[in-house]
Amino acid sequence: MVGSRLARPAAQLLRSSPSALPRSSFQRVSAPAVSRWRTYASGSKEMTVRDALNEAMAEEMEKNSKVFVLGEEVAQYNGAYKVTKGLLDRFGEKRVIDSPITESGFAGLTVGAALAGLHPICEFMTFNFAMQAIDQIINSAAKTHYMSGGIQPCNITFRGPNGFASGVAAQHSQDYTAWYGSIPGLKVVAPYSSEDAKGLLKAAIRDPNPVVVLENELLYGLQFEMSEEAQSDEFVIPFGKAKIERPGKDITMVTLSRCVGQCLVAAEQLKSKYGVEAEVINLRSIKPMDVEAIVKSVKKTGLMMAVESGFPSFGVGAELIALTCEYAFDYLDAPPIRVTGAEVPTPYAQKLEEMAFPSEQLIVDYAAKLLKV
Amino acid sequence: MATRRIVTGLRGALAAWATPLRQHGLRGGMVCSQCQKRWSSVSQRPGSDRVNFPGAVNSLFTTGLEFKRATEDDAMPTYRYLDQEGTVVDKAHSVDLSNEQILKIYRDMVTVSIMDLIMFDAQRQGKISFYMVSAGEEGIAVGSSSALSHNDPVFAQYREHGVYIHRGTSISEFINQCFSTTHDLGKGRNMPVHYGSAKQHVHTVSSTLATQLPQASGAAYALKLANLANPTDEQRVVACYFGEGAASEGDFHAALNIAATRSCPVLFICRNNGYAISTPTLDQYRGDGIASRGVGYGIDTVRVDGNDVFAMRRATLEARALALSGGGRPVLIEAMSYRVSHHSTSDDSFAYRAKVEVEDWKRRDNPITRLRKYMEAREMWDEEKEKTLRSDLRQEVLKAYRAAEKEKKPALSGVITDVYKEMTEEQMEQLRRVKRLVETYPEEYDLSEFDGGMDSVDEVLNGKYQGPSSAKVS
Incomplete structure (x- = not known):
C-alpha cells in the first residue's frame, strides 16, 4: 500500500504547482473549442473547473450547516488538487476535516454521519483509492434507503477525480463510471465544463440520495466560460438531462467527462476535412441517463457513436449502444460503434499511455469510417 | 511523498x-x-x-534493545460483578436497579432465548430461510442496553436481539420481520434477523461484516456536533456492536483510529464469543484479544465478563459517561462470552467443536442462570415464577408466530419504491407496465396475497406515495 501511495498524483503536486504537472503536453484538452459553439450573455466570465467545484462546495456549506467535507488532505493542505482551497479557513476544522489514510474508514464515517442526518461531502483523492471503500458506497450508502423500508435516507456526496490522468499508470488512472453506474440507489454524474461542475455538484449535495460525482484531474485546471446564470448561488443542473454541446445533423457522438472536449475537437476536424456536422452530446448525468436526448439525435442523424475512456468490456459505451439499439434501432442507418480506452491496465510510458485512451484522431477516424467519408 | x-x-x-x-x-x-x-x-x-x-x-531513550509482545501473563483483567453462582463479588458497588428493573432485564433475556428456540425451529421447518440465535450472549445485549439512553443510536451486528427487546420492540415486530409480512418495517427487503427501527433508534442490520463500525464513528461525529451545538439537550452517544471476528476486518481498525483522532462519542462493544462461524479465536488473532487493540489506538478500554449482566451494565454506564466527557471520545468494551448456539441456521457447529464443550458452557456459565441465582438468593424469584414466565412467553411467541403466518405479503409497489427518495421516470414506466400486464392477464397474476393488491401501485402512479410515515432514525 505504501508503494502505491508514493505514486499518488498529490506527490507530484508537491514538487510543482498544479498548473505545471509533469508531462503537461498530455493536457492539450480542447476547452477553447467549446467557446466557438456557445454564445454567452455579456455577464459571463472565465472560471476553471477547480474553482467551480470549490465555489459549489463553499456556497452549499454557506447555505446549509449540515454540509461538511471530509477526505485526505482536504483541510490543511487545501486538497491534493486544491479543490477544497480556502474552505478550512472559511468554515473551520469542524466542517473541513483531514482524515487518516483509510478510505473504507472515512467513507464509512461519512456514511454514518449521513445516516445520522448530516450531509457529508466525501472527497477521495482519486476514485482509484475509493475501491477500498466501495463496500461502504454500494452496500451501505446506495442500499440503505431501500433496505430500511424507506425510513433511512443517506444524503451523501462522493466526489473526486476519476478516469484518465497523466503519467500515473495503471493503479491511478482508470474510469469507474460503469462500476457506479450499474448500482440502483446511486446517482452518478460526470461534469465536463465549469458550469457542469458547479451545477452538478450543487445538485449532488442537495439531492437526498447518495450521489457519486466523477470529476477528472485533467479538467481541473481548464478555463471555461461561466454564464451569468451559472454564477448565481442558486444555479443547479438537474440530473438526467444531457446537453447538446454542438448541434449537428450527420452523426451523433454520445460522450462524457473529458471525452466531451475531445469529441468537440474531433467534430471540428470532421467539419473542416469532410464537411460533415457531428452532434456532440455531453451526458452530464450517467444515472439517471437522458435516453431521450440520444434517441432524438439519432432520429436526426441515423448514426451513433459512443466515446468514453473506460475499458471496453461491459462499459459505458456498451450501455449507450444497448440503449440506442433498444430505443432507436429503427432510426439507425449503420451499426453503432464505440471508442473506448484500451483493454489493458493503463501503461506508464507516455507513448503507450497515449495509445491506451481515446485520442481526437481516433475519434475522427472512427467517425469517418462510420460516415463512409 | x-x-x-x-x-x-x-x-x-x-x-x-x-x-x-x-x-x-x-x-x-x-x-x-x-x-x-x-x-x-x-x-x-x-x-x-x-x-x-x-x-x-x-x-x-533506552540502551536495552527489547521487542515487546503481549503475553498471557499480562492479559488485561476481566471485570465482573457477580460470580458464576450469582454472588456479588464487587462489594464496593451496589446494584443501582430496583427489583422491578432487575426483573425486566431477566424477562428480556428469557424472551430472547425463547423466541430464538421457536424461530430456529421455524427455519428448520422451512417457514423462513434463515435465523440467528443469541444463546449465551443475551447478557451482553440486555446489560449494555440497560445502561444506554433510549435515544442513543445503535449500530448492531446481528446478535443483539436483546437490545431491541429491551428498547421495546415487540415479539410480533420481530416475527413479522422474519416472515416478511406487510408489517415488516423493512417491507420484506431484508433477510430475517436484519431488523431496523426508527422508533427504537436502531439502524438496520447490514449483512456485510464490520461496515457498521466506521458508520458508528461517523454517526458519533454528527452527535458530537449536535451535543456541542445544543448543550442543554440530552447528550447522546452511539453504541456499536460487533464480534471478535469482525474485528479482523479493515473497517474495525479504520473505525477505531478515526473515532480516536476525531474524538467521537462512540461505545464500541465487542462480543468476544470465541468463534467467528467456525474459526476459533486462536486462528482469528494473536495477542491479548480485542481489548489490547483499543489501548493501541489510544482508546479507553475495558474487558468485561459478558455473562454477567450487572458487570455489562456498570461498564456501559461508566463508558457512556466517559464517552461524553471533554467533548467526546470513543470507548471500547470487550465483553467475553461463549457462543452456545450455532453461528446461524446455515451452520452446524458440532463439525468443529465438541458437543460436550458446548454442554459444559451451557451448564457451567450462562447469563440467564447467573442472574436467576442472584434473584433466587434474594427471594425475588423461584421455580414457580420461572415456569409461569417461560410458559407465558412461549404462548406469546407462538401467538405472534401464528398471526404472522396469516399476514399478507408487503405491498407490491414496495419492490420498486425507496430505491431513490423520489421515483424516477424509468421506475414509473416499469410500474405502469406491471399494472398493464397484471390487468391484461389477471388469471396469471394473483395479487390477493399482497397487501392492498394493485392499490399500492396506483398510489405510486398517482404520485401519492410519500414514503413511510416515520421520517428517519435518530
Whole structure:
C-alpha cells in the first residue's frame, strides 16, 4: 500500500504547482473549442473547473450547516488538487476535516454521519483509492434507503477525480463510471465544463440520495466560460438531462467527462476535412441517463457513436449502444460503434499511455469510417 | 511523498499548539486526555532523556534493545460483578436497579432465548430461510442496553436481539420481520434477523461484516456536533456492536483510529464469543484479544465478563459517561462470552467443536442462570415464577408466530419504491407496465396475497406515495 501511495498524483503536486504537472503536453484538452459553439450573455466570465467545484462546495456549506467535507488532505493542505482551497479557513476544522489514510474508514464515517442526518461531502483523492471503500458506497450508502423500508435516507456526496490522468499508470488512472453506474440507489454524474461542475455538484449535495460525482484531474485546471446564470448561488443542473454541446445533423457522438472536449475537437476536424456536422452530446448525468436526448439525435442523424475512456468490456459505451439499439434501432442507418480506452491496465510510458485512451484522431477516424467519408 | 508526510506532520503538530491545551493543565509532551490531541514542541532539547519525534512525543531513550509482545501473563483483567453462582463479588458497588428493573432485564433475556428456540425451529421447518440465535450472549445485549439512553443510536451486528427487546420492540415486530409480512418495517427487503427501527433508534442490520463500525464513528461525529451545538439537550452517544471476528476486518481498525483522532462519542462493544462461524479465536488473532487493540489506538478500554449482566451494565454506564466527557471520545468494551448456539441456521457447529464443550458452557456459565441465582438468593424469584414466565412467553411467541403466518405479503409497489427518495421516470414506466400486464392477464397474476393488491401501485402512479410515515432514525 505504501508503494502505491508514493505514486499518488498529490506527490507530484508537491514538487510543482498544479498548473505545471509533469508531462503537461498530455493536457492539450480542447476547452477553447467549446467557446466557438456557445454564445454567452455579456455577464459571463472565465472560471476553471477547480474553482467551480470549490465555489459549489463553499456556497452549499454557506447555505446549509449540515454540509461538511471530509477526505485526505482536504483541510490543511487545501486538497491534493486544491479543490477544497480556502474552505478550512472559511468554515473551520469542524466542517473541513483531514482524515487518516483509510478510505473504507472515512467513507464509512461519512456514511454514518449521513445516516445520522448530516450531509457529508466525501472527497477521495482519486476514485482509484475509493475501491477500498466501495463496500461502504454500494452496500451501505446506495442500499440503505431501500433496505430500511424507506425510513433511512443517506444524503451523501462522493466526489473526486476519476478516469484518465497523466503519467500515473495503471493503479491511478482508470474510469469507474460503469462500476457506479450499474448500482440502483446511486446517482452518478460526470461534469465536463465549469458550469457542469458547479451545477452538478450543487445538485449532488442537495439531492437526498447518495450521489457519486466523477470529476477528472485533467479538467481541473481548464478555463471555461461561466454564464451569468451559472454564477448565481442558486444555479443547479438537474440530473438526467444531457446537453447538446454542438448541434449537428450527420452523426451523433454520445460522450462524457473529458471525452466531451475531445469529441468537440474531433467534430471540428470532421467539419473542416469532410464537411460533415457531428452532434456532440455531453451526458452530464450517467444515472439517471437522458435516453431521450440520444434517441432524438439519432432520429436526426441515423448514426451513433459512443466515446468514453473506460475499458471496453461491459462499459459505458456498451450501455449507450444497448440503449440506442433498444430505443432507436429503427432510426439507425449503420451499426453503432464505440471508442473506448484500451483493454489493458493503463501503461506508464507516455507513448503507450497515449495509445491506451481515446485520442481526437481516433475519434475522427472512427467517425469517418462510420460516415463512409 | 515521505517528505511531505513529515511536513504535514510538523504542520499538524504546530497547529495543535494553537489549541488552548493549557487550560487542561498539561505539561509539554503529554497527550491531552480530553481532546486527545498531541501537544508537543518538535524541537529536540539538548541532553533530553526522551524522544521528541512528532509520532511518539514522550518515549524514553533506552540502551536495552527489547521487542515487546503481549503475553498471557499480562492479559488485561476481566471485570465482573457477580460470580458464576450469582454472588456479588464487587462489594464496593451496589446494584443501582430496583427489583422491578432487575426483573425486566431477566424477562428480556428469557424472551430472547425463547423466541430464538421457536424461530430456529421455524427455519428448520422451512417457514423462513434463515435465523440467528443469541444463546449465551443475551447478557451482553440486555446489560449494555440497560445502561444506554433510549435515544442513543445503535449500530448492531446481528446478535443483539436483546437490545431491541429491551428498547421495546415487540415479539410480533420481530416475527413479522422474519416472515416478511406487510408489517415488516423493512417491507420484506431484508433477510430475517436484519431488523431496523426508527422508533427504537436502531439502524438496520447490514449483512456485510464490520461496515457498521466506521458508520458508528461517523454517526458519533454528527452527535458530537449536535451535543456541542445544543448543550442543554440530552447528550447522546452511539453504541456499536460487533464480534471478535469482525474485528479482523479493515473497517474495525479504520473505525477505531478515526473515532480516536476525531474524538467521537462512540461505545464500541465487542462480543468476544470465541468463534467467528467456525474459526476459533486462536486462528482469528494473536495477542491479548480485542481489548489490547483499543489501548493501541489510544482508546479507553475495558474487558468485561459478558455473562454477567450487572458487570455489562456498570461498564456501559461508566463508558457512556466517559464517552461524553471533554467533548467526546470513543470507548471500547470487550465483553467475553461463549457462543452456545450455532453461528446461524446455515451452520452446524458440532463439525468443529465438541458437543460436550458446548454442554459444559451451557451448564457451567450462562447469563440467564447467573442472574436467576442472584434473584433466587434474594427471594425475588423461584421455580414457580420461572415456569409461569417461560410458559407465558412461549404462548406469546407462538401467538405472534401464528398471526404472522396469516399476514399478507408487503405491498407490491414496495419492490420498486425507496430505491431513490423520489421515483424516477424509468421506475414509473416499469410500474405502469406491471399494472398493464397484471390487468391484461389477471388469471396469471394473483395479487390477493399482497397487501392492498394493485392499490399500492396506483398510489405510486398517482404520485401519492410519500414514503413511510416515520421520517428517519435518530
